[in-house]
Amino acid sequence: MPFSFDGLASTSISCVEMHTSGEPTRIILSGFPELTGTLMEQRALAKANFDQYRRFLMLEPRGHRDMYGAILRPETELVKSGEADFGVLFMHNDGFSTMCGHATIAIGRFLVDCDDEQIFPRRKMLKYDTGTETTSIKLHVPCGVVDVDVPTLPIGKSDPCRPISFIAVPSFVTGISVMVHLPEENRWPELGVRDSITADFCYGGAYYCVINATELGFPQGLSEDYIQRLSHATALLKKTVNETSELSYLTRHIQTAEQGILYSVLIVDDTKLDNDPSSSEKGLCFFANQQIDRSPTGGSVAARISLAYAKGNLSIGEQRKFDSLFTGSDKGLRGFVGSAIEELKNEGEADGSRKSVCVRVKVQGYANYMGYSTFVAEAADGLGVNGFLL
């Protein structure tokens, strides 16, 4: 260190920086204020009392509009009961999310490599399977428990050359070919004279609207050249769904009836779809406050696999490849692979009205370390512990 922050900094937060298919995860190691209670109580506390720390770590000048972060939670009610090994909270440019696949993949690797008992007290209790040469972690995340399998070398460290996999929480469809009427103030120019669109809705730990680029008004498909226009259209679509009470069933949990919100609009590039099941489905995910996922979005892979299964386009065990606009062999960034591993019995709500196919989905992907960082806030910095968005 060329100099010390001692005496200058009022706050100091240390992180490990990783990326999963190009999507960052800033994993907070130390310095985040104390959070207590159940995982959801810890999340509520972080939201209510420490949101400036999220802005400090996610937004400018230390982050940016598309930064993503994870707060490690070694103690949760499910860790105490033995149902999970570790907990985590996810954060983005607009708050704290329920699920994040790309961060789960990164955190899986990190937890296997972590030899600091203060950060991960139960690390030595993780099970290593000598047959598959993987370490399993039950990760308690806001939407439930996710089973993560991390390829592990005989020396006990993660193997970066093999994919990490996780099994998502039960994933299901809430609507197929739903017509969404768009009030005049929520229409975008590329719609032309249309006043509605048709899209699918599904859940993979968070709620996704899946729409074809052509249907959104972009028959030329996905491109970085007009990302602002894609963002504008998806923001208005998401706003409409979240504000239309008759559509609230699309974001209600089919097993618990808990009301959620639409987290993301995922555009599928239907201009690149072919009938070859070995080629990948290219998509682009806008989530939170129009944040753009560089990865193929792990949660959406779980949701989209449930959609493909419900439509009869995929059988149990069959694999599908997913890329984002930014991944692919030509870009040096690998996409994700998804498969439905099991169909779950689901009777729907008490009156049987929301019976839906429900599956467990396995998602595979790769994550890499990028470095370590320590962020400080100088006592004399007018911004204090905070951040801003341009």
Ligand SMILES: O=C(O)[C@H]1NCC[C@@H]1O
């Ligand atoms: O992979 C995922 O599921 C996440 N990536 C950013 C948006 C989603 O939360």
